Amino acid sequence: MYDTNHLGHHLRSASVGRDETLYAEMLDGRTLSYGEMFSAAEKNAAALQKVGLSPGDCVAAQLEKSIESIQLYLGTILAGGVFLPLNTAYTPSELEYFLADAKPFIFVCDPETAPTLEGLAAQAGVSKVLTLSSDGTGTLMEALPTHTENFKEVARAKDDLAAFLYTSGTTGRSKGAMLTHDNLVSNAQALQQCWHFDRHDVLIHALPIFHIHGLFVATNVTLCAGASMLFMPRFNSETILSLMSKATVLMGVPTFYVRLLESPNLSPKTVAPMRLFISGSAPLLAETHKQWSAVTGAEILERYGMTETNMNTSNPYEGERRAGTVGMPLPGVEVRITDADSGQQLGQGEIGSVEIRGPNVFKGYWQMPEKTKQEFREDGFFITGDLGTMDGDNYLSIVGRSKDLIISGGYNVYPKEIEIILDDVEGVYESAVIGVPHPDFGEGVLAVVVLTGDTSQNENGIKNILQQKIAAFKRPKNIFFVDELPRNTMGKVLKNILRDRHKDNFIKS
Ligand code: MLC
Numbered sequence: 001m002y003d004t005n006h007l008g009h010h011l012r013s014a015s016v017g018r019d020e021t022l023y024a025e026m027l028d029g030r031t032l033s034y035g036e037m038f039s040a041a042e043k044n045a046a047a048l049q050k051v052g053l054s055p056g057d058c059v060a061a062q063l064e065k066s067i068e069s070i071q072l073y074l075g076t077i078l079a080g081g082v083f084l085p086l087n088t089a090y091t092p093s094e095l096e097y098f099l100a101d102a103k104p105f106i107f108v109c110d111p112e113t114a115p116t117l118e119g120l121a122a123q124a125g126v127s128k129v130l131t132l133s134s135d136g137t138g139t140l141m142e143a144l145p146t147h148t149e150n151f152k153e154v155a156r157a158k159d160d161l162a163a164f165l166y167t168s169g170t171t172g173r174s175k176g177a178m179l180t181h182d183n184l185v186s187n188a189q190a191l192q193q194c195w196h197f198d199r200h201d202v203l204i205h206a207l208p209i210f211h212i213h214g215l216f217v218a219t220n221v222t223l224c225a226g227a228s229m230l231f232m233p234r235f236n237s238e239t240i241l242s243l244m245s246k247a248t249v250l251m252g253v254p255t256f257y258v259r260l261l262e263s264p265n266l267s268p269k270t271v272a273p274m275r276l277f278i279s280g281s282a283p284l285l286a287e288t289h290k291q292w293s294a295v296t297g298a299e300i301l302e303r304y305g306m307t308e309t310n311m312n313t314s315n316p317y318e319g320e321r322r323a324g325t326v327g328m329p330l331p332g333v334e335v336r337i338t339d340a341d342s343g344q345q346l347g348q349g350e351i352g353s354v355e356i357r358g359p360n361v362f363k364g365y366w367q368m369p370e371k372t373k374q375e376f377r378e379d380g381f382f383i384t385g386d387l388g389t390m391d392g393d394n395y396l397s398i399v400g401r402s403k404d405l406i407i408s409g410g411y412n413v414y415p416k417e418i419e420i421i422l423d424d425v426e427g428v429y430e431s432a433v434i435g436v437p438h439p440d441f442g443e444g445v446l447a448v449v450v451l452t453g454d455t456s457q458n459e460n461g462i463k464n465i466l467q468q469k470i471a472a473f474k475r476p477k478n479i480f481f482v483d484e485l486p487r488n489t490m491g492k493v494l495k496n497i498l499r500d501r502h503k504d505n506f507i508k509s
């Protein structure tokens with residue numbers, strides 16, 4: 001008997017009776033069948049239960065990408081836990097916040113970082129620290145039982161939590177988005193249907209697995225379809241091109257496509273075995289979409305989502321994939337454009353706030369009921385903070401953001417978080433962080449800084465300090481020094497002026 005509310009049930013139902021089917025192939029030639037995958041997931045679940053995990057407890061993990069970490073994710077779900085993946089680029093001081101806020105029962109990290117992180121986890125009230133390295137060794141692996149007879153996933157209701165994912169905030173404080181079993185099940189099913197995923201598909205998996213894109217979209221859709229994947233530890237253009245001969249689908253952020261287009265080996269012949277190229281997490285330039293079609297003869301399918309809502313819209317599988325648009329609402333998902341202040345729905349072609357309602361929309365921010373309330377309309381629509389417009393054929397275009405957010409290579413950077421840290425640096429009077437066009441990452445992070453009069457502080461000095469405190473992808477690639485920041489009469493920094501002034505500044509690294 002399976003529990004039909006349970007994400008675990010949906011992830012394994014397509015492979016029941018097909019234990020031998022290939023689930024994943026690694027670059028070193030190792031393979032894993034569905035039977036092996038779920039047996040390992042059950043062992044993980046049993047090990048987590050043995051160290052005391054109760055249903056509803058959180059398992060946080062900061063791990064290099066490996067198939068074993070996917071097994072830990074599935075094991076957590078089967079044991080009724082709540083999985084919290086954390087970016088491997090986070091520094092200890094960033095992790096301190098997440099652990100103290102989420103208060104996971106178990107924290108799993110790399111054996112190499114464990115000596116530094118164990119004390120920090122204990123201080124945050126974590127009960128147990130386990131380790132897992134990308135080569136599949138560590139105390140978690142030692143704790144796995146040799147077999148798990150008659151394991152049954154712990155029953156969960158639709159509304160029970162399956163995952164926490166942190167998303168940064170305009171205030172600089174990250175918020176834990178609470179995702180339920182139904183959020184993840186409904187979205188995986190909608191995507192599987194829209195993208196025609198079936199058991200014959202082979203996905204090139206080159207995304208990180210600590211975000212909704214690589215973990216839920218890529219992994220859940222593959223599992224729900226009983227398909228398989230070529231599992232890469234990280235993005236690499238030439239490896240992806242060489243894998244296309246035995247794959248059918250690629251999911252990537254726009255930077256993937258920008259970089260693949262730079263390769264002389266990209267051609268109609270290389271992509272011929274592939275049936276689908278999907279892009280999301282950041283705007284795909286219409287120019288990149290067109291260039292891809294011109295070079296390969298294939299059309300990228302762009303979709304739109306966010307941590308709080310999973311996927312919202314997708315260009316059609318059959319039908320026109322319109323460059324510069326993110327397509328139509330997914331089945332069961334409602335999208336509307338409103339006037340941000342009044343909440344009044346706007347007409348076709350008008351630009352306004354993008355709002356979403358449906359089974360895909362999260363339950364709220366962890367321990368932030370007020371913040372959660374602010375982001376929802378009374379009728380249940382979630383205010384995304386994106387600005388968009390819907391055309392007569394129901395294609396949505398994202399034209400900007402009302403939230404002060406930079407998306408660099410698919411990673412979100414909230415300027416306020418960086419400004420708080422910059423303003424704290426000795427010799428810095430004030431700062432403004434902005435996103436400017438970047439040829440590789442789409443947007444690049446740039447800081448404009450006013451120094452105090454009596455300091456010898458400089459760009460390298462500031463960069464060295466930031467290195468200790470924040471993940472590399474968040475660090476400003478360039479820092480500009482000015483005498484004062486442009487402000488309006490209310491004293492608010494005019495970031496539009498700064499973005500305009502610096503839009504052509506080449507970012508070196
Ligand atoms: C790496 N660096 C970045 C960066 N990625 N800097 C800014 N933005 C990024 N995205 C830094 C590195 O730390 C390094 O810094 C330098 O840039 C060069 O790194 P690289 O070797 O070129 O980077 P690479 O490893 O190739 O990574 C680039 C990338 C990666 C695009 C492949 O960023 C990536 O996988 N992005 C995908 C992110 C993602 O999955 N987002 C989904 C979010 S979910 P230094 O200082 O060490 O030289 C979501 C919802 C939705 O948004 O809709 O899906």
Ligand code: AMP
Pocket residue numbers: 167212279280281282283284302303304305306307308326384385386398401407411412
């Ligand atoms: P995150 O908070 O990391 O989940 O990022 C979500 C944000 O990424 C959305 O609110 C959008 O601003 C942006 N985003 C995702 N997909 C697209 C897309 N296809 N086009 C434009 N922006 C996108």
